[in-house]
Amino acid sequence: MLEVMQQLRGFLTLLLFQFAGVLLKAGTHSQLPGPVIGMALLALWLYFRRRHSHEDVERVANGLLRVLGLLFVPAGVGIMVNLDLLRSSWLPLTVGLAGSTLIALSATAWVMSSLQGRRSKQGAL
Amino acid sequence: MTTAFNLLQQLCSGTPVFPLALTIGTYLLGAAIQRRTRWPLANPVLISILLIAVTLRALHIPYATYFGGAQLLHFLLGPATVALAIPLVSAMEHIRRALWPMLLALLAGSVTSMVSGYALVRLCGGSQVLALSMLPKSLTTPIALDIAQNIGAIPSLVAVLAILAGILVAVSINDVVHWIQVKDPSAIGLAAGTAGSGVGASHVLDQHPLSAAFAAVAIGLNGLITACLAPFFAAWLKHW
Numbered sequence A: 001m002l003e004v005m006q007q008l009r010g011f012l013t014l015l016l017f018q019f020a021g022v023l024l025k026a027g028t029h030s031q032l033p034g035p036v037i038g039m040a041l042l043a044l045w046l047y048f049r050r051r052h053s054h055e056d057v058e059r060v061a062n063g064l065l066r067v068l069g070l071l072f073v074p075a076g077v078g079i080m081v082n083l084d085l086l087r088s089s090w091l092p093l094t095v096g097l098a099g100s101t102l103i104a105l106s107a108t109a110w111v112m113s114s115l116q117g118r119r120s121k122q123g124a125l
Numbered sequence B: 001m002t003t004a005f006n007l008l009q010q011l012c013s014g015t016p017v018f019p020l021a022l023t024i025g026t027y028l029l030g031a032a033i034q035r036r037t038r039w040p041l042a043n044p045v046l047i048s049i050l051l052i053a054v055t056l057r058a059l060h061i062p063y064a065t066y067f068g069g070a071q072l073l074h075f076l077l078g079p080a081t082v083a084l085a086i087p088l089v090s091a092m093e094h095i096r097r098a099l100w101p102m103l104l105a106l107l108a109g110s111v112t113s114m115v116s117g118y119a120l121v122r123l124c125g126g127s128q129v130l131a132l133s134m135l136p137k138s139l140t141t142p143i144a145l146d147i148a149q150n151i152g153a154i155p156s157l158v159a160v161l162a163i164l165a166g167i168l169v170a171v172s173i174n175d176v177v178h179w180i181q182v183k184d185p186s187a188i189g190l191a192a193g194t195a196g197s198g199v200g201a202s203h204v205l206d207q208h209p210l211s212a213a214f215a216a217v218a219i220g221l222n223g224l225i226t227a228c229l230a231p232f233f234a235a236w237l238k239h240w
Helices: A002-028 A034-048 A055-066 A073-088 A090-124 B002-014 B017-037 B044-059 B063-075 B077-083 B085-090 B092-097 B099-123 B128-132 B141-151 B155-179 B185-201 B209-237
Strands: none
Touching (some): A002 A034, A002 A055, A034 B077, A034 B085, A034 B141, A073 A090, A073 B155, A090 B128, A090 B155, A090 B185, B002 B044, B017 B063, B044 B155, B077 B085, B085 B092, B092 B099, B099 B128, B141 B155, B141 B185, B141 B209, B155 B185, B185 B209
16 A cells, blocks of 8 residues: 555656646747656756655656557557558658668767767876 | 447447557557567567557547547656656766767767758658658657657657667667777667667667666657757758
8 A cells, every 4th residue: 555655656746747847838938848848857856856765756757667668559550540641651751760760870879989989088198 | 240340339439448458458469479579670569559550440440539548548658758857867977977978979869860861851752741750750759749749740650750760770770880880888878769769779778787878868868959959940941
C-alpha cells in the first residue's frame, strides 16, 4: 500500500511539472511544447535538490520510460490514414530519412570526438 | 454473419477496452518476436502498428474510433516526456565535464538533421508537408509529436519516421563510426541519441557506460535544442 502511495506521489510530481510547463508556455507564448518545458523544469529542480531523495518520482519515471514504445503506438497507427501519401512519396521519404539520419549521426560523432580530442591533448600539455 | 460482424464493430467502438487490449497485446507480441529473432527490424512498435492497422482495416473500424479508445496511452506521452529529466540529471556529472564539445556536437547534429532532411525530400520531389515532417524525426517520439503539431507536419508520419530513424541508427552506427574513424565512446553515445533517440540509443546502451550516459543526455537535450530551433527553421525553409 505504501508503495502504491509512493508511485502515485511520483506520478503526481510528473503531472504537476507538465502542468507547470503548459502554464509557462501559455504565459510566455513560447514555441516549446509544454511537456518539454516541464522536463527542463524537473531537471533543474532535481539538480538543485540533488542532496534529497527523489526515489518516488524516479521509480515512476523509469517505469514510464521503459514502456515508452507502447505509448507512441496509438499515434503511429495514424499512418494508415496516410497510406496514399506513403505510396506516392516513398522515394523522397526514403532518401530524406536515410540521408539525414546518416549525416546527423556522422556530424554529431565527428564534432564531439574532434573537440574532445583537442581538449584532452591540451590537458596533456 | 453480418450481424455478428456488426456486433463486433459496435463492441469495438463503444468502449476503450478493445483499442487498449489490441494495442497492449500486439505490443507484447512484437516484444516477444524481437526477443526471439534479435533482428532490429522486428521492432515491437513497428510490429504493433502494422498489426493494429491490418486489424482495423479488416474490421472496417475508422482510425478516429480506435484513437478515441487508445487515447489513455497517448496521454501518458506528456508525463513520459517530463520523465526524461531523470536520465538527464543522473548523467549531469558527464555533462559538466564535456559541456562545450557536447553542446556544439548536439547543435551540429540537430541542424544537419533538419536541413539535410528538408533539402533531400524537396530535391527528390517531395511536398513541403513531407519535408517539414523530417525536421523532428530524429527526436524522441513524444517531443517529436509535439513539434510536429507546432510546425504543421503530419504527426503520424513523424511518429513512424522517428521509429525508422532509430532502427537505421541501430543497424548502421558501428559501420558509420568506423568509416569516420571515431572511437570515443562518449561521441558514439551522443551521436546515437541525437540521430536515433531511444530506439537508436538502445543499441549502444550495453557497449560502454559512457555511451549510455551520453545517449541519455542526447535524447533530452536534442529534444530541447530542436524544439527551440524547429519553429524558426520551419518558418525560414517555407520560403524555399
